[in-house]
Amino acid sequence: MKETWATSAGLDLHLEVSGAGVRRGLEAALREAVRGGRLAAGTALPSSRALAQDLGVARNTVVDAYGQLVAEGWLAARHGSGTWVAERTHQPAAAPADRPAEGAQAVRYDLRPGVPDVSAFPRTAWLAAARRALATAPATSLSYTDPRGLPPLREALAGYLARARGVAVTPDRVVVCAGYAQALELLGQVLRTRGASRLAIEGFGLPAHWRIITGSGLALSPLAVDAGGARTSDLASEAAAVLTPAHQFPLGVALEPRRRREVVDWAAGTGGLVIEDDYDGEFRYDRQAVGALQSLAPERVAYAGTASKSLAPGLRLGWLVLPGRLVGEVVAAKQAAGRLSSSLDQLTLAEFIGSGGYDRQVRRARIGYRRRRDRLVAELARRAPQVRVTGIAAGLHALVVLPPGADEHAVVAEGARRGLALQGLADFSAGAQPHDPAVIVGYATPPGHQFSTAVARLCAVLREVT
Amino acid sequence: MKETWATSAGLDLHLEVSGAGVRRGLEAALREAVRGGRLAAGTALPSSRALAQDLGVARNTVVDAYGQLVAEGWLAARHGSGTWVAERTHQPAAAPADRPAEGAQAVRYDLRPGVPDVSAFPRTAWLAAARRALATAPATSLSYTDPRGLPPLREALAGYLARARGVAVTPDRVVVCAGYAQALELLGQVLRTRGASRLAIEGFGLPAHWRIITGSGLALSPLAVDAGGARTSDLASEAAAVLTPAHQFPLGVALEPRRRREVVDWAAGTGGLVIEDDYDGEFRYDRQAVGALQSLAPERVAYAGTASKSLAPGLRLGWLVLPGRLVGEVVAAKQAAGRLSSSLDQLTLAEFIGSGGYDRQVRRARIGYRRRRDRLVAELARRAPQVRVTGIAAGLHALVVLPPGADEHAVVAEGARRGLALQGLADFSAGAQPHDPAVIVGYATPPGHQFSTAVARLCAVLREVT
Numbered sequence: 001m002k003e004t005w006a007t008s009a010g011l012d013l014h015l016e017v018s019g020a021g022v023r024r025g026l027e028a029a030l031r032e033a034v035r036g037g038r039l040a041a042g043t044a045l046p047s048s049r050a051l052a053q054d055l056g057v058a059r060n061t062v063v064d065a066y067g068q069l070v071a072e073g074w075l076a077a078r079h080g081s082g083t084w085v086a087e088r089t090h091q092p093a094a095a096p097a098d099r100p101a102e103g104a105q106a107v108r109y110d111l112r113p114g115v116p117d118v119s120a121f122p123r124t125a126w127l128a129a130a131r132r133a134l135a136t137a138p139a140t141s142l143s144y145t146d147p148r149g150l151p152p153l154r155e156a157l158a159g160y161l162a163r164a165r166g167v168a169v170t171p172d173r174v175v176v177c178a179g180y181a182q183a184l185e186l187l188g189q190v191l192r193t194r195g196a197s198r199l200a201i202e203g204f205g206l207p208a209h210w211r212i213i214t215g216s217g218l219a220l221s222p223l224a225v226d227a228g229g230a231r232t233s234d235l236a237s238e239a240a241a242v243l244t245p246a247h248q249f250p251l252g253v254a255l256e257p258r259r260r261r262e263v264v265d266w267a268a269g270t271g272g273l274v275i276e277d278d279y280d281g282e283f284r285y286d287r288q289a290v291g292a293l294q295s296l297a298p299e300r301v302a303y304a305g306t307a308s309k310s311l312a313p314g315l316r317l318g319w320l321v322l323p324g325r326l327v328g329e330v331v332a333a334k335q336a337a338g339r340l341s342s343s344l345d346q347l348t349l350a351e352f353i354g355s356g357g358y359d360r361q362v363r364r365a366r367i368g369y370r371r372r373r374d375r376l377v378a379e380l381a382r383r384a385p386q387v388r389v390t391g392i393a394a395g396l397h398a399l400v401v402l403p404p405g406a407d408e409h410a411v412v413a414e415g416a417r418r419g420l421a422l423q424g425l426a427d428f429s430a431g432a433q434p435h436d437p438a439v440i441v442g443y444a445t446p447p448g449h450q451f452s453t454a455v456a457r458l459c460a461v462l463r464e465v466t
Numbered sequence: 467m468k469e470t471w472a473t474s475a476g477l478d479l480h481l482e483v484s485g486a487g488v489r490r491g492l493e494a495a496l497r498e499a500v501r502g503g504r505l506a507a508g509t510a511l512p513s514s515r516a517l518a519q520d521l522g523v524a525r526n527t528v529v530d531a532y533g534q535l536v537a538e539g540w541l542a543a544r545h546g547s548g549t550w551v552a553e554r555t556h557q558p559a560a561a562p563a564d565r566p567a568e569g570a571q572a573v574r575y576d577l578r579p580g581v582p583d584v585s586a587f588p589r590t591a592w593l594a595a596a597r598r599a600l601a602t603a604p605a606t607s608l609s610y611t612d613p614r615g616l617p618p619l620r621e622a623l624a625g626y627l628a629r630a631r632g633v634a635v636t637p638d639r640v641v642v643c644a645g646y647a648q649a650l651e652l653l654g655q656v657l658r659t660r661g662a663s664r665l666a667i668e669g670f671g672l673p674a675h676w677r678i679i680t681g682s683g684l685a686l687s688p689l690a691v692d693a694g695g696a697r698t699s700d701l702a703s704e705a706a707a708v709l710t711p712a713h714q715f716p717l718g719v720a721l722e723p724r725r726r727r728e729v730v731d732w733a734a735g736t737g738g739l740v741i742e743d744d745y746d747g748e749f750r751y752d753r754q755a756v757g758a759l760q761s762l763a764p765e766r767v768a769y770a771g772t773a774s775k776s777l778a779p780g781l782r783l784g785w786l787v788l789p790g791r792l793v794g795e796v797v798a799a800k801q802a803a804g805r806l807s808s809s810l811d812q813l814t815l816a817e818f819i820g821s822g823g824y825d826r827q828v829r830r831a832r833i834g835y836r837r838r839r840d841r842l843v844a845e846l847a848r849r850a851p852q853v854r855v856t857g858i859a860a861g862l863h864a865l866v867v868l869p870p871g872a873d874e875h876a877v878v879a880e881g882a883r884r885g886l887a888l889q890g891l892a893d894f895s896a897g898a899q900p901h902d903p904a905v906i907v908g909y910a911t912p913p914g915h916q917f918s919t920a921v922a923r924l925c926a927v928l929r930e931v932t
Contacts, residue, residue, distance in 0.1 A: 070602055076618070077602040078820060086604060087617050119605035126810075127597055134593060136536055136543040138552060139585035139913065142780035151553050152542075178644070181804025211802060314608035314809030336677060338647025342808040343780030344592075354544065447605065 022057050026065040034074045034085050043085045045075065108419035109454035113250060113397035113442035114206075120365065120448070121312045125357050126348065132355070133347040141343050147335040148327075149176025149319070153346045156353040157319050161305065164359075165281055166291025168298040169321045175330055178341050179318040180277060182334075183304045184209055187240070187275060187320075188216030190329045196239030202230045203433045204251055209242070209277075210430065222430035227390075229255030232263040240273040241266070245293045246281040250428045250440045252391020252399045260293050267300035273323075274301040280309045282362045285370040286393040299323040307349065309396060309444075310362050315345055369396060372443045372451055379455050384462035396444035399425070401436050406466040408437040414461045420454065422461075488523050492531040500540045500551050501574075509551045511541065574885035575920035579716055579863035579908035580672075586831065586914070587778045591823045592814065598821070599813040607809050613801040614793075615642025615785070616809060618816040623785050626819050627771065630828075631747055632757025634764040635787045641796055644807050645784040646745060649770045650675055652805075653706070653741055653786075654682030656795045662705030668696045669899045670717055675708070675743075676896065688896035693856075695721030698729040706739040707732070711759045712747040716894045716906040718857020718865045726759050733766035739789075740767040746775045748828045751836040752859040765789040773815065775862060775910075776828050781811055835862060838909045838917055845921050850928035862910035865891070867902050872932040874903040880927045886920065888927075 033039040045051070048066060052059040066083050069075040076086040141150055148154060154171040161167035161174075177183040191199070199213055203222035210220055221238055223230040229248050232255075235241055241263060245255035255263075267274050276293050284290075294303035298321075306318035322330055334340075352358050376398060377389050388401045402408060408424035415422040425438040446454045499505045511517070514532060518525040532549050535541040542552040607616055614620060620637040627633035627640075643649040657665070665679055669688035676686055687704055689696040695714050698721075701707055707729060711721035721729075733740050742759050750756075760769035764787075772784035788796060800806075818824050842864060843855050854867045868874060874890035881888040891904040912920045 070604060076604065078598070078618070078817065081820070115609050118608040121605065121608050123600045127593075127600060130596060131593055132544070134589045138536060138540075138542065139587065142584040142587050142778035143581050144779045152544075178806070179804055185804075208802075208804065212804070215802060312608040312809070313610045314806075316806050316808050336674075336681060338645055338651075338674065338678070339805075340644070340780075340782055342782050342811050343778070344811060345808050351544065354547075 023061045023065050023068075026055070026057070026061065027068055030065065030069055031074055034069075039085045041085050041087045045083045045085070047082060107416075107421045109450055109457060110421045110445045111415075111441050111443065111454055111458060112421050112423045112445065113440045115313060115442065115445045116309050116311075116365065116396055117368070117444050117447060118312050118314070120368065122357065122361050125361070126311075126352065129352040129355060129357055130344065130348040133351040134344070137343075137347050141347060145340060145343055147175075147331050147340060148172075149174065149341065150343060150346045150350065152350040152354075156350040158321075160353050160358065161292075161303075161319075161321060164362075165278060165289075165305070166295045167303055167321050168295045169303075173298075173321050173324065173327060175320045175322060175327065175334065176341055176346060177304075177318045177320060177334075178316045178339065179308055179313070180279060180304050180306045181208070181212060181318075182339060183318050183320050184212045184242070184275070184277075185216065186330050186333050186339075187273075187302060187326075188213050188218055189333045190326060191239050191273070192216045192218055193329070193333075194239075198238050200235055200238040200241040201430065202243060202248065203430045204425070204428050204435075205242075205244070205249055205430065206428065213242070220430065222432040224433050225251055225253070227253055229253050229259055232259045232266065235263065235266045235270075235272070237270065238272060240275055242275040242277060243293070244277045244279065246278055246284075246290055247392065247395045249277075249279065250397060250399060250425065252395065252397065254290060254392050254394075255293070260296065264293070264297045264300060267297060272300075273326075276301050276303045278303060278305050280395040281305070282310055283366055283369055283396065284392070284394045285366070285373060289394070294321060299325070302326065310358070310365065315349070317341060317345055317349055368448070369444050373398065375451070376441065376443050376455055379459055380462070383459035384466070386466055387462055397440050397442045399438050400441050400462075401438045402462075402466050404436065406437045408439055410465045411437075411439055411461060414465045415458070418457050418461060420457050420461060422458075489527045489531050489534075492521070492523070492527065493534055496531065496535055497540055500535075505551045507551050507553045511549045511551070513548060573882075573887045575916055575923060576887045576911045577881075577907050577909065577920055577924060578887050578889045578911065579906045581779060581908065581911045582775050582777075582831065582862060583834070583910050583913060584778050584780070586834065588823070588827050591827070592777075592818065595818040595821060595823055596810065596814040599817040600810070603809075603813050607813060611806060611809055613641075613797050613806060614638075615640065615807065616812045616816065618820075619812045622816040622819040624787075626824065627758075627769075627785075627787060630825075631744060631755075631771070632761045633769055633787050634761045635769075639764075639787050639790065639793060641786045641788060641793065641800065642807050642812060643770075643784045643786060643800075644782045644805065645774055645779070646743060646770050646772045647674070647678060647784075648800075648805060649784050649786050650678050650708070650741070650743075651682065652796050652799045653739075653768060653792075654679050654684055655799045656792060657705050657739070658682045658684055659795070659799075660705075664704050666701055666704040666707040667896065668709060668714065669896045670891070670894050670901075671708075671710070671715055671896065672894065679708070686896065688898040690899050691717055691719070693719055695719050695725055698725040698732065701729065701732045701736075701738070703736065704738060706741055708741040708743060709759070710743045710745065712744055712750075712756055713858065713861045715743070715745065716863060716865060716891065718861065718863065720756060720858050720860075721759070726762065730759070730763045730766060733763060738766075739792075742767050742769045744769060744771050746861040747771070748776055749832055749835055749862060750858070750860040751832070751839060755860070760787060765791070768792065776824070776831065781815070783807060783811055783815055834914070835910050839864060841917070842907065842909050842921055845925055846928070849925035850932070852932055853928055863906050863908045865904055866907050866928075867904045868928075868932050870902065872903045874905055876931045877903075877905055877927060880931045881924070884923050884927060886923050886927060888924075 048059050048062040052062045070077050075083050077083040154174040157174050158169045158171045161169050198219045198221055200221045200223050203225050223234050263274055292303055294301040303321040307315050386403045390399050390401055412422045412424050422439050425435055514525050514528040518528045536543050541549050543549040620640040623640050624635045624637045627635050664685045664687055666687045666689055669691050689700050696709055758769055760767040769787040773781050852869045856865050856867055878888045878890050888905050891901055
């Protein structure tokens with residue numbers, strides 16, 4: 001074999017004869033060369049034409065292989081500047097502040113909860129919506145705009161939330177936010193200004209959210225969580241209660257009907273506010289999703305939703321539907337710090353919802369995630385029968401309870417050794433409630449082609465350690 | 467004239483025979499009908515085909531007129547949903563928190579400072595950049611991403627800022643922000659956490675920025691500003707000084723070379739931080755722009771820039787170039803509250819800069835704004851010779867100093883009566899320094915076709931009142 005760029009770069013090429021085989025072989029060789037460090041970050045790759053000639057394969061084969069590796073994040077490319085080995089310091093996709101700082105190279109399969117399959121983001125449909133939106137948007141929408149969010153988006157969201165989540169909403173109650181994190185920050189600030197000192201949270205949840213609340217100067221009262229959701233009977237004189245009624249994060253249970261009623265009664269009786277974090281309410285698999293708690297008491301509940309699970313966290317778009325008395329204060333807090341959201345993304349999302357693209361995307365994702373969940377449950381039952389999947393058939397993650405005495409940290413560590421990123425339930429505990437050892441499996445994150453391997457490795461890890 | 471939709475809607479149509487005349491007449495009639503309230507917000511307009519038939523004009527004439535009025539914000543349109551009268555509650559374009567809540571209908575010509583000509587936003591080039599960026603972006607860039615900003619954007623900005631503004635910068639010192647407001651909020655938070663209690667500001671500036679600083683728990687020390695910029699010799703034990711060295715806002719002077727040196731020496735001697743707000747540094751008309759102060763002392767200066775003036779405020783994209791010791795803390799503050807920026811806009815801006823589109827846009831805008839400034843200065847000299855334009859030939863606004871004894875509030879009020887939005891210098895004063903009566907004229911904001919009329923009205927107002 002003559003010396004080519006490929007062999008000089010240390011690519012170990014075993015190319016099969018058929019087109020798909022050649023491409024897969026080339027992909028695998030390039031992937032391994034990057035992962036192993038033989039191709040360092042920033043290294044320019046030869047043009048597809050040059051490499052194709054070098055290897056004696058069709059140019060499209062190289063173009064396709066490069067494209068796949070760009071999609072996987074191993075390579076980067078820019079129109080007119082060729083293709084190079086990507087920086088991998090910002091990978092894997094990390095939920096802010098809550099993901100361990102593992103060596104990125106080590107993580108091949110990410111099963112931590114909180115991130116959807118971003119490789120399925122509808123890029124073409126989104127760009128088409130952006131084009132339509134920009135074709136007709138008035139120039140003023142590109143200036144400093146209404147801090148509540150652009151009117152077309154608030155109208156589109158009001159329509160969607162009423163229809164899909166049963167939210168009692170008019171556009172003037174909607175405030176667009178840079179994701180749920182900003183929504184929570186704004187509410188915390190407003191509550192603190194109103195004299196609040198303590199918020200109830202669920203005893204299992206996302207520490208990043210708790211830090212946002214304490215960052216506003218508020219103390220936390222964790223509520224115990226059981227199979228019926230948060231124990232709302234323990235609510236007392238807190239100024240507000242932050243709940244995930246549709247699908248408790250991370251335990252995966254739904255708030256039982258009696259408690260839905262109970263929390264609303266508590267709010268009415270004490271003047272407390274319910275903050276409903278409906279982060280993945282669109283994704284229910286076994287039956288029609290329960291509507292938002294907010295509709296029971298629109299003047300007592302601040303409803304929060306997000307595009308981070310249904311589309312992509314990178315959009316940084318979320319929304320609040322607020323009781324009338326809070327709209328002004330939340331908007332003032334948002335405006336005071338100049339915390340507006342991107343007009344272009346707002347206009348595009350409005351158009352995407354209005355044209356039906358959002359519903360189509362949610363439907364498509366729901367089918368895909370449901371299949372993944374079924375597959376996960378089936379594989380675990382078959383290959384790691386000692387564990388139990390609990391919680392309702394919904395959302396983007398499942399709680400996998402380990403047998404008594406098993407060590408969830410050992411599972412996480414063994415997973416890491418095999419390139420699998422996992423998180424144990426302890427990472428999500430406010431510390432007030434003992435719990436069985438468990439791992440939270442975010443089954444939506446890996447791109448589709450990695451999912452089977454990720455589940456197989458998970459089963460192997462569980463067989464090994466539990 | 468038979469009854470048509472146009473006449474029934476109360477449109478007073480005097481259509482000339484030539485094509486352009488017909489279009490202009492139709493535009494004017496529709497504009498007046500919306501402004502006067504005869505066509506209420508939300509009213510659906512007939513299809514262009516139907517109205518063209520109705521009026522006996524070419525369909526393209528109607529299409530063009532609708533398009534123009536959509537661009538001006540009077541009408542709204544969505545692909546497939548026709549054209550209707552726009553909601554105007556969020557107009558005119560308002561800088562956050564600093565713009566009077568005038569009846570939007572009253573403002574026809576906006577000469578308040580702070581907003582570029584958003585009607586000149588390069589929509590087509592931006593969409594093309596978005597398409598190229600999304601074609602190659604790894605899926606992980608749509609997930610939760612590096613809180614410093616996406617690597618391609620930090621690289622592109624580092625290259626651009628070094629080249630165009632002489633900033634001493636590497637990509638790891640760049641932190642992408644949601645505009646300057648967020649940059650200032652983050653710096654205020656970090657300084658407060660480090661124990662700072664007081665920041666020096668320029669005695670004339672933007673009250674919204676001062677509120678962001680005081681919102682972080684910091685007190686303000688206003689520095690006097692004269693023809694040489696802020697009097698940096700008055701700097702004492704403040705923890706930081708926020709300056710606009712290239713083009714003082716709003717007085718329009720440049721910080722003189724001796725003071726540039728002085729402020730850097732102050733920072734080195736006291737350990738203070740200089741926050742350089744380079745909001746419109748790209749726009750200098752009489753000679754090559756002075757480079758960023760930051761290059762004199764990169765470890766003492768936090769440089770802040772923004773796309774709000776060069777492209778559009780609605781993008782909500784700005785950037786910091788930080789001393790090494792501050793990067794970690796600023797990023798931690800940004801991450802703690804989940805304050806990331808939109809991935810799509812970040813990727814698009816990176817591509818836009820990398821492909822040369824950003825430079826082209828800045829060049830084009832610079833030529834246009836320079837012409838406007840020359841025109842404004844010439845018209846004022848000719849038609850209101852009692853006023854003086856001071857400050858350097860730069861940026862998007864000019865200080866128009868009124869004759870002694872004139873009342874700037876009367877000028878603002880008379881402007882409002884004639885549909886002209888103006889702001890007096892008093893609106894931008896921290897109160898510590900007396901000043902001659904003056905108005906700040908933001909000459910970049912009106913769309914090009916309104917500029918002549920806006921200037922003519924300004925001259926008429928000044929003739930009338932001063």
